[in-house]
Amino acid sequence: MTDADAQASDSPERRRAAWMAAAQAGDRIAYERVLADSVPLIRMAARRQGVAVDQLDDVVQETLLTVHRVRHTYDPARSYDAWLAALAARRAIDALRSQGRRGRHELHDDHAYDAYPDAHDATAATEREQEARHLRKAIAALPPGQREAVEQLGLKERSLAEAAAHTGRQTGALKVNLHRAIKALRARFHGES
Amino acid sequence: MAEPRLTESLIQSLGAELTPVRRLPPPWLRTAGWLLAVAVFAAVLLWHYGADHMVRRWIAEPDIALAGAGAVITAACAAWVAFSLGVPGRSARWAWLPLPGLLLWVGASGLGCLRDWVLPGTQVAGVHQSADCLVFIIGFSVPLSALLVWLLRRACPLRPVLTALMIGLASAAASAALLEICHAFAVAATDLLTHAAAVAIVVLANAAMGGRLLQSALK
Structure with missing residues (x-):
C-alpha cells in the first residue's frame, strides 16, 4: 500500500x-x-x-x-x-x-x-488563399514539437500510433503538443488581433 | 459529448507525460539564500571600508541605525513576499508585510532631515555626493533584482507585476542598507530625496520589466 x-x-x-x-x-x-x-x-x-x-x-x-x-x-x-x-x-x-x-x-x-x-467570388477566393497562407506561416512559426504534431496529426491525417511510430515520440506527448498548438493558433488568429 | 472525452484523453496524455519533479524550495529558504548574497556584498563593503566609521555614526545618530534596520527588515519581508507570490494559492494580502519595516526605514530617515536643525554643524550631503548615492543604490539593485528574478525562474507568480514590485522594493531596500556601510555624511533633505528617487526608479523599473519576465510560467 x-x-x-x-x-x-x-x-x-x-x-x-x-x-x-x-x-x-x-x-x-x-x-x-x-x-x-x-x-x-x-x-x-x-x-x-x-x-x-x-x-x-x-x-x-x-x-x-x-x-x-x-x-x-x-x-x-x-x-x-x-x-x-x-x-x-x-x-x-x-x-x-x-x-x-x-x-x-x-x-x-x-x-x-x-x-x-463581397462584390465577386474572386475576392473571396483571394481572401481564402491569404488565410491559408497565414495559417501555413503560423504553423511554421510554432515550436518544433507542436509543429510536428500539427503536421503529423492534422495535415497528414496520420493516426496517433502512426505518428508516434513515424516520429519516435510517445502518443501522450503528441496529443499534448497538438493541444498546445491549437491553443497557440487560436490565440494568434483570435486573441491578438 | 466530445468535450468530456477530450478532457479524459488529455488527463491520460498528461499522465503518460508525467516525470518526477523537484519541488520548489519553501519561500523562507529561498529568501535566506538571497539574503546570503546581500550578506556577501555587505562583507565585501565592510572589508573595504571597515566598520568603525559606521558604528561611530550609529552611536552619534541612532536614527540612522534605526533607518538601516528598517531597510533590512523591508528587504527581508519584500523578498519573502516575492517568493510567496510565486506559489499559487498564497494570499496577495501578504504584500502588506513589508509595510512596518518600510515605515521604520522612511520614518527614521526622515528624522535625518531635521539634523541640520537639531545638530548644527553636522556634515550633510552636497549635490555630487547625493548623485553618488543614486548610482550606488541603482548599481547594487541591478544584480540583487536579477538574482531574485533568477531565483523565481521556476515559480508561478499569478500576479507578476505585484511580484516584480516586491523584487524592486527588496533590492532597493537592501541596497540602501548596504549604502549605510559607506555613507560618509548625515541624511539631509536633499540626500533623502535622492534615496527616495533611487528606490522609486528601482521599484518602477522592476514593475515594468520584471512583470514581463515573470510571466513565462503562465504562457
Missing part, C-alpha cells in the same frame, strides 16, 4: 493533496486520479469568475495543462484545493479576456461586411 493509498481514506482535500504529492514523485495513477478529481473544482472556480457554461471545458483543459507545467510549485504541506483554485481562476480570467477581445474583433468584422459587401 503506497502513501497515496494510505491517505486516500482521509477527507477529499487531503486525499487530493496526497495524490498530488505522489504525482510529484512520478506516480502516474495518483496523478490521473487527482486530475480527474480536480475537474469539478476547476469548473466551480471558473463559474465563480463568470465563465459561460459552453466555455467551461476550455478552461478545464487549459487549467489541467497549467497544473502539469507548474506541478513542482505545489507544497504538500499546504491546501491543494487553494493551489488549484488559484490556477483555475487565473485561467478563467484569461478565457474571459480572450473572449472579450474576440467579441470586439467580430463586431468590427460585422461592420466590415456591411461597409464592403
Whole structure:
C-alpha cells in the first residue's frame, strides 16, 4: 500500500493533496486520479469568475495543462484545493479576456461586411488563399514539437500510433503538443488581433 | 459529448507525460539564500571600508541605525513576499508585510532631515555626493533584482507585476542598507530625496520589466 493509498481514506482535500504529492514523485495513477478529481473544482472556480457554461471545458483543459507545467510549485504541506483554485481562476480570467477581445474583433468584422459587401467570388477566393497562407506561416512559426504534431496529426491525417511510430515520440506527448498548438493558433488568429 | 472525452484523453496524455519533479524550495529558504548574497556584498563593503566609521555614526545618530534596520527588515519581508507570490494559492494580502519595516526605514530617515536643525554643524550631503548615492543604490539593485528574478525562474507568480514590485522594493531596500556601510555624511533633505528617487526608479523599473519576465510560467 503506497502513501497515496494510505491517505486516500482521509477527507477529499487531503486525499487530493496526497495524490498530488505522489504525482510529484512520478506516480502516474495518483496523478490521473487527482486530475480527474480536480475537474469539478476547476469548473466551480471558473463559474465563480463568470465563465459561460459552453466555455467551461476550455478552461478545464487549459487549467489541467497549467497544473502539469507548474506541478513542482505545489507544497504538500499546504491546501491543494487553494493551489488549484488559484490556477483555475487565473485561467478563467484569461478565457474571459480572450473572449472579450474576440467579441470586439467580430463586431468590427460585422461592420466590415456591411461597409464592403463581397462584390465577386474572386475576392473571396483571394481572401481564402491569404488565410491559408497565414495559417501555413503560423504553423511554421510554432515550436518544433507542436509543429510536428500539427503536421503529423492534422495535415497528414496520420493516426496517433502512426505518428508516434513515424516520429519516435510517445502518443501522450503528441496529443499534448497538438493541444498546445491549437491553443497557440487560436490565440494568434483570435486573441491578438 | 466530445468535450468530456477530450478532457479524459488529455488527463491520460498528461499522465503518460508525467516525470518526477523537484519541488520548489519553501519561500523562507529561498529568501535566506538571497539574503546570503546581500550578506556577501555587505562583507565585501565592510572589508573595504571597515566598520568603525559606521558604528561611530550609529552611536552619534541612532536614527540612522534605526533607518538601516528598517531597510533590512523591508528587504527581508519584500523578498519573502516575492517568493510567496510565486506559489499559487498564497494570499496577495501578504504584500502588506513589508509595510512596518518600510515605515521604520522612511520614518527614521526622515528624522535625518531635521539634523541640520537639531545638530548644527553636522556634515550633510552636497549635490555630487547625493548623485553618488543614486548610482550606488541603482548599481547594487541591478544584480540583487536579477538574482531574485533568477531565483523565481521556476515559480508561478499569478500576479507578476505585484511580484516584480516586491523584487524592486527588496533590492532597493537592501541596497540602501548596504549604502549605510559607506555613507560618509548625515541624511539631509536633499540626500533623502535622492534615496527616495533611487528606490522609486528601482521599484518602477522592476514593475515594468520584471512583470514581463515573470510571466513565462503562465504562457
